[in-house]
Structure formats: structure tokens, C-alpha cells
Amino acid sequence: MIKSVLFDAYGTLYDVHSVTKKCNELYHGRGMEISQIWRQKQLDYVWITSLMDKYKDFWSLTKEALYYSLEELGLQYNEKIVEEILNEYLHLSLYPEVMEALNNFRPRELFILSNGNLRMLNELVKNTYLDKHLDGIISVEDYKVYKPKPDAYDLAAKRLGLDKEEILFISSNGWDAAGSKSFGFTVGWLNRFGKPADRLGMTPDFIASDLKELAQITKSI
Amino acid sequence: MIKSVLFDAYGTLYDVHSVTKKCNELYHGRGMEISQIWRQKQLDYVWITSLMDKYKDFWSLTKEALYYSLEELGLQYNEKIVEEILNEYLHLSLYPEVMEALNNFRPRELFILSNGNLRMLNELVKNTYLDKHLDGIISVEDYKVYKPKPDAYDLAAKRLGLDKEEILFISSNGWDAAGSKSFGFTVGWLNRFGKPADRLGMTPDFIASDLKELAQITKSI
Numbered sequence: 001m002i003k004s005v006l007f008d009a010y011g012t013l014y015d016v017h018s019v020t021k022k023c024n025e026l027y028h029g030r031g032m033e034i035s036q037i038w039r040q041k042q043l044d045y046v047w048i049t050s051l052m053d054k055y056k057d058f059w060s061l062t063k064e065a066l067y068y069s070l071e072e073l074g075l076q077y078n079e080k081i082v083e084e085i086l087n088e089y090l091h092l093s094l095y096p097e098v099m100e101a102l103n104n105f106r107p108r109e110l111f112i113l114s115n116g117n118l119r120m121l122n123e124l125v126k127n128t129y130l131d132k133h134l135d136g137i138i139s140v141e142d143y144k145v146y147k148p149k150p151d152a153y154d155l156a157a158k159r160l161g162l163d164k165e166e167i168l169f170i171s172s173n174g175w176d177a178a179g180s181k182s183f184g185f186t187v188g189w190l191n192r193f194g195k196p197a198d199r200l201g202m203t204p205d206f207i208a209s210d211l212k213e214l215a216q217i218t219k220s221i
Numbered sequence: 222m223i224k225s226v227l228f229d230a231y232g233t234l235y236d237v238h239s240v241t242k243k244c245n246e247l248y249h250g251r252g253m254e255i256s257q258i259w260r261q262k263q264l265d266y267v268w269i270t271s272l273m274d275k276y277k278d279f280w281s282l283t284k285e286a287l288y289y290s291l292e293e294l295g296l297q298y299n300e301k302i303v304e305e306i307l308n309e310y311l312h313l314s315l316y317p318e319v320m321e322a323l324n325n326f327r328p329r330e331l332f333i334l335s336n337g338n339l340r341m342l343n344e345l346v347k348n349t350y351l352d353k354h355l356d357g358i359i360s361v362e363d364y365k366v367y368k369p370k371p372d373a374y375d376l377a378a379k380r381l382g383l384d385k386e387e388i389l390f391i392s393s394n395g396w397d398a399a400g401s402k403s404f405g406f407t408v409g410w411l412n413r414f415g416k417p418a419d420r421l422g423m424t425p426d427f428i429a430s431d432l433k434e435l436a437q438i439t440k441s442i
Contacts, residue, residue: 040261047268048396048421051370052403056422064420071417148272175269182273196292199285200269201277 002186002221004160005105006138008147008171009114009121010092012190013130013211018093022085027075034069034085041065043175046115046146055144059117062089090123094130095192097210102133104215109135113156113169117141148179168218170211174198181205186221188214223407223442225381226326227359229368229392230335230342231313233411234351234432239314243306248296255290255306262286264396267336267367276365280338283310311344315351316413318431323354325436330356334377334390338362369400389439391432395419402426407442409435 010016017035024031042065049056056064063086070077102110111134114121118139125131138156145151157164164184171177177189178200189197189204190211197203208214231237238256245252263286270277277285284307291298323331332355335342339360346352359377366372378385385405392398398410399421410418410425411432418424429435 044268044396045419045421047265047272048369048399051268051271051367052400052421053371054403054422068417068420146272148269150274175265178269179273182275196289198266199289200266200273201275 001166002108002168002218003162003166004109004111004168006111006113006156006167006169006185008169008173008176009112009116009124011192012170012172012176013094013098013112014092014124014128015095016092019085019088022088026081026085027073030073030075033073034075037069037072038066041068050146050149057117057141058115058146059086059089059120062086089120091127092124094128095211097212099130099133101211101215102130104212105218108168109160111135111156111160112137113140113147113153114138115140115146115152148175148182150179150183153180153183153185168221170214175200177204178202188218190214222387223329223389223439224383224387225330225332225389227332227334227377227388227390227406229390229394229397230333230337230345232413233391233393233397234315234319234333235313235345235349236316237313240306240309243309247302247306248294251294251296254294255296258290258293259287262289271367271370278338278362279336279367280307280310280341283307310341312348313345315349316432318433320351320354322432322436323351325433326439329389330381332356332377332381333358334361334368334374335359336361336367336373369396369403371400371404374401374404374406389442391435396421398425399423409439411435 007013016039020031020035023034042062045061045065066086118141121137121139138159140146140152143155167185169180169185170188170190172190172192177187178198181187181202181204187204188206191207191209206217228234237260241252241256244255263283266282266286287303287307339362342358342360359380361367361373364376388406390401390406391409391411393411393413398408399419402408402423402425408425409427412428412430427438
């Protein structure tokens with residue numbers, strides 16, 4: 001019986017590529033290129049530093065990944081521009097169905113579980129008026145461990161005081177769906193873009209193309 | 222004083238994108254797309270399964286990544302085609318300067334240190350006549366740990382019976398240069414494509430655009 005629903009933030013509730021608009025303003029027409037390299041590098045840096053046992057917080061890694069992206073594309077920048085783009089992470093767009101769909105997961109308690117710093121997540125949630133729709137935010141930050149490490153999912157179970165089977169975890173990121181399933185959560189993979197399933201030896205319990213559909217098919221579990 | 226030189230294999234001595242030719246034959250003109258998604262997914266899968274504590278060998282992960290790439294691009298495949306493409310990993314092209322440049326690193330002993338299975342590496346090295354130019358191959362396979370985890374570099378130091386400072390490690394992969402430097406090797410980053418340095422908090426000791434240049438600038442260390 002599911003008692004709490006945990007949502008990944010970046011890519012799942014929030015469109016990380018909504019930074020494209022600001023990047024296009026600053027670098028005419030290069031927004032999508034910047035955004036795509038930036039997102040891939042951000043994930044790479046999280047994983048590589050984790051494997052190296054050299055923890056660095058998510059805000060800093062996101063900033064380093066942004067510097068790299070601008071450099072790779074040969075774009076001029078200064079600290080003011082970098083901060084301006086980086087601050088878009090505090091104002092990402094919610095995917096259109098999210099606000100309405102969240103209520104369909106009630107009466108369970110609803111939380112975010114994210115690799116982001118707590119400050120980033122708090123500001124983002126507040127800026128997008130999602131704070132009234134959630135029961136809380138769980139950041140991996142205090143534990144200095146990142147998803148998809150098992151400890152990152154375990155800290156959420158401990159924080160909620162629940163068995164892992166009592167938690168439904170939802171992510172659009174294939175690696176996150178695999179990692180959380182491997183840990184032992186009940187998992188919904190939000191396949192927003194009709195991608196093939198990642199071949200990581202783990203099968204999510206539920207698959208849907210948007211959050212409303214996912215709420216529907218997990219209603220009675 | 223450097224006593225042994227270790228070379229990464231994939232991307233450093235060997236061009237992983239030489240699979241493009243075979244992919245182009247089988248999927249007219251889609252070779253580079255396949256190769257690029259395949260390489261990124263291969264690395265992703267190595268890192269994600271490592272973080273999940275779900276070790277799987279490199280050949281299998283490379284195969285899973287290939288399946289994913291063909292599926293993402295909507296290309297039809299069967300087992301015979303997948304095996305045919307996968308086998309290209311046993312016949313990758315050496316970068317043009319490698320064969321000649323290796324001798325310039327003498328009189329030190331020369332080894333490969335790679336995430337690949339030992340069988341893959343042995344066949345590849347034999348098929349490209351590099352076996353006569355190397356003193357051995359060290360695969361992480363027996364230890365079930367992947368670079369850039371510190372243990373993956375440590376196993377090489379132990380196998381060689383050397384202190385880490387006595388080893389020059391050379392890789393074209395930014396994450397590998399960072400991981401090996403973080404571990405404590407003397408590191409040469411082969412920046413083959415004029416990319417910006419990865420911002421992982423580690424600076425390689427030497428940087429060059431090809432192996433001949435790298436041999437030259439590390440001659441007297």
C-alpha cells in the first residue's frame with residue numbers, strides 16, 4: 001500500500017530545457033545547443049565526481065557544466081551572464097499538466113526527492129507556486145550523496161519513516177527510474193518523449209507519457 | 222621518476238567512432254548518429270550501473286548501449302546485425318600517430334589500462350598489431366570496478382608494483398584524466414579535438430593534441 005509519492009524534480013516536474021529562452025536572448029539562436037550540452041554535462045559531472053569520491057554540491061556542478069558548455073560552443077561570457085543563465089534554474093517551467101495532476105495522487109503525501117541543493121529546490125518550488133501542492137522537499141544535499149546511488153533513495157525512506165515498498169517514486173529520467181527500482185521503490189517512469197527504455201536491467205512498475213496518466217494507473221495501489 | 226606509462230584504450234589509442242563506416246553500410250548515412258549516441262550511452266551505462274552497485278561487464282554494457290541507440294533512432298535490427306556492429310569493437314582504428322609515437326615513450330614499460338573486458342582488449346590489440354608494441358594489458362574486469370573509481374586506478378599500480386607517482390597515465394577522456402589525477406597518477410591529457418578542459422577540479426600535468434607531442438613533453442620526467 002503506497003503511503004507517499006516522491007517526485008524527481010529536474011526533467012520530471014520541471015522542464016530543464018526552459019533555460020533555452022534566456023540562452024536564446026543572450027546568444028541568438030544557440031539556446032537549444034547550450035541547453036543540451038549543459039544538461040548532459042551536468043549529469044556527467046554529478047556521476048563522475050561521485051565515482052571519484054569528490055563530492056561537490058549540485059549548484060556548483062551545474063555552474064561548472066554551464067561554463068563548459070559555453071566554452072565548448074566558443075561563446076564569450078562573463079560572470080554576470082553566467083549568473084543570469086544559472087538563475088534560470090530557480091525559475092524553470094513546470095510541465096503543463098503537473099499542477100493539476102499532482103492532486104490526483106492524493107490522499108497520499110507528496111514530496112520531491114532531488115539531487116538539487118535544498119536552497120535551489122525551495123526557491124524553484126516557491127517561484128512556481130508548487131509549495132502549496134507539496135508536503136515537503138527532500139534534497140540529497142545534507143548526505144552528500146547523489147542519485148542513482150542507493151543511499152540517496154534510502155535517505156528519503158528514512159526521512160519519511162516508511163518501508164521502501166510504501167513509496168511510489170516517479171521520474172522521467174531513465175537512470176533515475178532504474179536506480180530507484182534497483183533500490184526497491186515502487187517506480188513510475190514518466191516517458192515524456194516516447195524514448196526507448198534504458199537497458200539497465202531494471203523494469204519500472206508503471207510507465208506513462210504524462211503525470212495525469214501516471215496518477216490514473218497508480219490510483220489503487 | 223616515471224617507470225611505466227599507462228594508456229587508456231578507447232578514444233585515446235583507438236578511435237571509437239571508426240564504427241561509423243560499418244554503421245553507414247548497414248544504415249545508409251546514419252553511421253555518425255549511431256556512433257555518437259552509442260558512445261554516450263556506453264559511458265552512461267558504465268557510470269549508472271557503477272553508482273547503482275550493479276556491476277555488469279563492459280562488453281555487455283556496450284551491447285545494451287548499441288541496442289538503445291538503434292531503438293532511439295527508430296532503426297530496425299536483428300541479433301545478426303547487432304553482433305556485426307558490436308564486433309567492430311574488436312577492429313577499431315588506431316589513431317594515425319599511435320604506432321610510431323609509442324616507441325617515443327621508451328625505455329619505460331608501456332601498458333593499456335582500460336574499462337574493456339580483457340578478451341575485447343586482447344583481440345583488438347592483436348587485430349591492430351599493437352601487441353608487439355606493448356608490455357601488457359590491464360583490464361579492470363577481474364576487479365569489477367570501473368574508471369573513474371579510485372580502485373580502478375589502484376589495481377593498475379598494484380599490478381605493476383609501483384607507487385602511483387611512478388606512473389604516467391594518458392587518456393583523451395576528460396573524465397579519465399580527472400579521475401586518474403584525483404587518484405594520484407602523473408597525468409597526460411590528450412586533447413585530440415581542441416575541447417575545453419573538463420571542470421572537475423583536477424588539472425592534468427601535461428596536455429597535448431597528439432601522442433607524439435605528449436611523448437616529447439614527457440620525455441625527461
